[in-house]
Amino acid sequence: MQVVGITSQQEVHVVSKDRKFRMNEILVIEDAALYHPKGEVVETLSYNRLIPMGYDKSMVDQQVLHTLEQIGYNIDADEINIAKVRLFEEAAHPIRTGCQVRLPQFYEVRHLLVKSTPRAGMILGEIRGTEPMGHDMDLELQNQMMMMEQGVLRGQRGVPFIFDIRTMQQYPHIGVFGGSGSGKSFGLRVMLEEVMKLRVPTVVFDPHFEMDFRHIGEETAHLCPDLQDRSVVVQIGREVGVSFSELNTRDLVELLGASGGGLSEPMVNAIQMLHKRRDTYNSFSDRVSNLVQALEEGKAGLEKQLRSDDLTPIQVQRIRDLNQLLQEYGTMPHSSVKGVHWRLQRLERAGLFQQNIDAIQRGLEQGKLVVIxxxxxxxxxxxxxxxxxxxxxxxxxxxxxxxxxxxxxFPPFVIVTDEAHNFAPKAVESPAKSILKEIAQEGRKYGVFLILATQRPTLLDETITAQLNTKLVFRTVRGTDIATLKEETDLTNEEGKRLPYLRSGDTFVSSAAFGRTVFIRIRTAYTHSPHLSNPFDELTQFQQDKDDQVLEALQDLFPFFDSDFLPTLEKLNSKTGLGWDLHRLRQELEQWARDGKVKRVESPFATRFELV
Incomplete structure (x- = not known):
């Protein structure tokens, strides 16, 4: 392998007749004057006589072809492998054309690839293009994970990508971006497994009910760290909620605003006037509900009711209480108070005010991953x-x-959410966005960090996106999203062109801690998502189970004729509780006959069904 064509301080072209280049592999350029600089293959192709001269419009230009002829390559006969190599560090002057190029030994590039130890860092995957160095890397870096390639599980071959979580103090916050089916959620699961391994307190907002870490796969169990009792799953309205009496007026305004698409200014004024310190849900709800009724009745209506002769003392006192509310708050618009009441009831129906956040605080203090x-x-x-x-x-x-x-x-902690654009949308106000922006900008000083995942980085608030110092970019198809990612990372044009075609699980990691973009494949997760099964397999299995259940119930009734359908149907429904009618039974029998599960025998007088 040797350098050809015109060189620069940033890029060179390398050629070989005998060896095909791998994308993202590292090469050493033996230019002693520049202390043997190292670079990464960012583009590669094979050039031969079957390609018409002048047709190719890629990186091969006339200068490269001329150099190849000068050093003895036969353009018309040889297959020539060419790679564009981008240097890790800008050279002091252009590299000498014609100098030799070789693969590195692991010790020569260790400082470029490994930033932490497997015990202290997060093992996220395998660095692409490092497979040739797998045999001579440190023993502590070998056999750290399992990889999935083309649906087949294999052992580790290349150098592991280990993210040093301690660098988040200097380069805070992580973004995980990728379209549907790109491996984004899978990569997020792997990150959370590593966070659990390191016992970093973490709170996860899980809108898809998939972040369950109790099911460990048999094929990776021998590599899985001890994750037992390191996570807790809670649901809003069951184990956790909001303690209403601990809310201040500002908190209550934000909660009610989030429940119904924002609050008008009269609604905010109503809440500020009606909410009292240490209000319980019942006391505040009763005050709002009674005020709604008082405003509907009006002063004249209440006085008319009070003049009635058949009122009990309790009823009289209630009318006086409503009248007192009307005197205190009668200037409030009825529609605003009613809107506050509707939002309050909606949150109560969702169970938000039935619990508190003690379980979350306790989990974080114990160094656990708390999934909400x-x-x-x-x-x-x-x-x-x-x-x-x-x-x-x-x-x-x-x-x-x-x-x-x-x-x-109170410990430092990490906040994780999928579908982050719903929590902090761009150009649209949302209750959670203000606190997330504050943490994005100032959380580093207090040891609070964000891991935000989304399919649509373009829809995420720009202030927050700019603060994500590490970004994992999976397959992305939309042009606007690719443009956003290129603006927010150091992805090159070549890497941007590759984004729509990445395999599921492959990702570019753009990290300020590394100082460059690293192309990796996410490792196989230790745990399984509860949604791992294919929905079409689930449908097939359900149909099979249902057929087996019905045929077992009919087993003692076979054979029978179509004239016996009515008594057969009664016995079937009694045994299984299905509630079928005669038409459904006939349809199912005909289908089983076509599937070969029952035998349909025609006779001149009736049709007989037998179990196969």
């Missing part, structure tokens, strides 16, 4: 409250330490 599950809209509402509450606890502790006070320890 719920529908998207209730997660957005709850995230507004819980992120703010947890962030304040961490800030209060750090501020107390800065002032020389003891303070109650």
């Amino acid at each position: 599950q719920g529908s998207t809209w209730i997660l957005q509402v709850f995230a507004t409250y819980v992120i703010g509450a947890l962030y304040r606890k961490r800030r209060e502790y750090k501020d107390a330490r800065m002032n020389g006070e003891e303070g109650h320890f």
Whole structure:
């Protein structure tokens, strides 16, 4: 292998007759004057006589072809492998044309590839193009993971990509981007497994009910660290919720605004006037509900009711209470108070006010991964409250330490969410966005970090996107999203062109901690998602189970004639509780006959069905 064509301080062309180049592999250029610079293959092709001269419009130009002829290559006969190599560091002057190129030994590039140890870092996958170095790398880096290639599980071959989580103190926050089926959610699962391994307190908002880490695969069990009791799954309205009495007026305004698409100014004024310190849900709800009724009745209506002769003392007192509310808050618009009441009831029906966040705080203090599950809209509402509450606890502790006070320890933690554009959309106000923006900009000082995943980076708030110092970019098809990613990362034009064609699980990692983009394949996860099964396999299995259940119930009734359908149907429904009618039974029998599960025998007088 040797350098050909015109060179620069950033890129060179390398040629070989005997060896095909791999994308992203590392090469050493033996130019002693520049201390043997190293580079990465960013584009490659094979050139031969079957390609008409002048037809090819890629990186091969006349200067490269002329150089090849000068050093003895037969353009018309030889197959020539050419690679464009981008240097890791800009050279002091252009590289000498014609110098030799070789594959590196692992020790020569270790500092470029490995930034942490497997024990202290997050093992996310295998660095593409490093397979030739797999045999001579350090023993502690070998056999650290299993990889899935073309549906086949294999052992590790290349250098592991180990993300040093400690660098987040200097380069905070991670973004995970990719379209549907790109491996984005799978990569997020692998990251969370590594976070659990390191016992980093983490809170995960899971709108898809898939972040369950209890099921460990047999094929990776021998590599899986001890994840037992390192995660806890809670659902909003069951194990966690909002303690209403601990809400201040500002928190309540944000919660009610998140529940129904924002609040008008009169609604905000109504909440501020009606909410009292240490209100319970019942006391505040009753006050709002009674005010709605008082505004509907009006002063004249209440006085008319009070003049009635058949009222009990309790009824009289209630009317006086409504009248008192009307005197205090009668200037509020009825529609605004009613809107507040509707939003309050919606949150109550969702179970938001039936629990508190003690389980989340306890899990974080124990160094666990806390998965919060719920529908998207209730997660957005709850995230507004819980992120703010947890962030304040961490800030209060750090501020107390800065002032020389003891303070109650609350650990640093990581906030993770999928579908992040729903929590912090661009150009649209949302309750959770303000607290996420604050953490994106200032969380590093307090030890609070973000891992945000989304299919649509273009829809994510730009301020937050700019603060994501590490980005994992999976397959992305939309041109607007690719343009956004190229603006926010150091992806080259060549890498941007590859994004729509990446295989599921392949990703570019653009990290300020590495100083360059690394192309990796995500390792096989230790745990399985509850949604792992193919829905079409699930449908087939359900149909098979249903057929087996019905045929077992009919087993003692075979053979029977179509004239016996009515008593047969009664016995079948009694045994199984299906509730079929005669038409459904006939349809199913005909289908089983076509499938070969029952035998259909025609006779001059009737049709007989027998079990095969």
